[in-house]
Amino acid sequence: MNENKTNINWFPGHMVKAINDMKSSIKLVDVVCVVLDSRIPDSSKNNIIFDIAKDKPIILVFNKCDLADMNKLNKKIDEYNNKGYEVVLTNANLGQGINELLNKILEVGSNYKHSNKLSSEYKKVTPIYRVLISGIPNVGKSTIINKLAGKRTVNVGNKPGVTKSKQWIRIGKNIELLDTPGILWPKLDENDAGVKLAITGNIKEEILDIEELAFYLIKYLRQNEIYFNMLKLRYGITEDVSSCEDYEIFEKIGEKRGAYLKGATIDYNKTAKIILDEFKSGKIGKINLE
Ligand SMILES: Nc1nc2c(ncn2[C@@H]2O[C@H](COP(=O)(O)OP(=O)(O)O)[C@@H](O)[C@H]2O)c(=O)[nH]1
Ligand SMILES: [Mg+2]
CATH class of the missing domain: 1.10.1580.10 (Conserved Hypothetical Protein Ylqf; Chain: A; domain 2)
Incomplete structure (x- = not known):
């Protein structure tokens, strides 16, 4: 593929702002969910989040699994499992995998609070686990938040950042979800990532x-x-x-x-x-x- 066609980037100012937003959001939560596109798990993963959230438990959410080739995806999932990541598969459009995600949040949230003995809160009858959903634009963050919340509380669409104010959505007794997704910019530089992101509809194909x-x-x-x-x-x-x-x-x-x-x-x-x-x-x- 023509190299220079893929050579498009976010403006540095956007990235600095995105990183700062992400840092301040992550400080507020106990669990970080990183949403990936199951068809391109590597290219839809921006490693910056693993730096910023290194002290928090991270769940990899393989979304749009309805579109994925499970043979290939299972191999990827094994790879990530072997690296020690928590993994959940979802088809957010149909709400598939959402209960598994909720259970995983409770599990890793509870482990996190126990191992960190956080503010003696882990001893409470109903500890609260706060969660951030993050990922590149169009990967399905808003759809997942909607499905987790069980009702349409945030806008679903192709415009990242439609929800502005920091608000929490309570789910059940124990979970609070930041209703603003953490937007990660897509990486476009390596292994034809930009091309794959465009083919799967994660970035505007007209750019290429x-x-x-x-x-x-x-x-x-x-x-x-x-x-x-x-x-x-x-x-x-x-x-x-x-x-x-x-x-x-x-x-x-x-x-x-x-x-x-x-x-x-x-x-x-x-x-x-x-x-x-x-x-x-x-x-x-x-x-x-x-
Ligand atoms: N096929 C499929 N489409 C999905 C899935 N989740 C989200 N989408 C679609 O992907 C597009 C972007 O979703 P959205 O939640 O707005 O992404 P966000 O930018 O990350 O918040 C929408 O058209 C959704 O309907 C899924 O699991 N499968
Ligand atoms: Mg959105």
């Missing part, structure tokens, strides 16, 4: 060249027989394309979908959009990019 994104995806899917079969099935490619170039496969998809400019010229932009939209919504299949 969408045709290049679609090409990247086709190239990637071709390397995995199962994934490539999913692509062929989706677009009705029954002919032998094993010796085709990537762009020829791309054009075939355009053809199959009738994405033409005037005459018989394939509309590359439209074709790219079709492929990317259908990947993002999981229509091509359950596919992990790492």
Whole structure:
């Protein structure tokens, strides 16, 4: 992939502000949940949080697991488990895994208070565990907060930072959730992270060249027989394309979908959009990019 296309960054001022916001939020809580996109667990993980929250228990929440390839995801989860992380899988849209997350919060929160003998609060009948949900934009933080809270209390949408004031949402007897998610900026520099974030819809794809994104995806899917079969099935490619170039496969998809400019010229932009939209919504299949 073209390197300089991925070379986009948050402004340094934004990052400083995000770090400071995060630090002040983390001081207030006992448990930090880091939400990841299950399709790109590495690229959606900003390691800065592990520095800032190093004294607090951290739960990794693998969200959007409905879109993920469980074969690959399970391997990643084993990796993270072996590193000692607490892990929960969620499909926040459907509320799946939310009870497991609540139980995990109680468990690690209780361990934390006991091992730190915090303000003798651990001896209380109803100790309160305060929680922050953090992650990059669009990873599903607001949806998870809504589902944890059991009602629509925060805005769900594509704009990070819609909730401004610091307020707590009480859940059950023991949990208080900061209703402002901790926004982490996505990292865009290593291992095509920017490209993967754009393909999965975690950053605006318009920032990158969408045709290049679609090409990247086709190239990637071709390397995995199962994934490539999913692509062929989706677009009705029954002919032998094993010796085709990537762009020829791309054009075939355009053809199959009738994405033409005037005459018989394939509309590359439209074709790219079709492929990317259908990947993002999981229509091509359950596919992990790492
Ligand atoms: N397929 C799927 N989509 C999800 C899931 N969780 C959230 N989303 C969608 O991802 C988009 C961003 O979610 P949002 O909660 O606003 O993300 P935030 O920016 O991290 O607060 C929304 O369109 C949600 O409906 C999930 O588990 N599965
Ligand atoms: Mg949000």
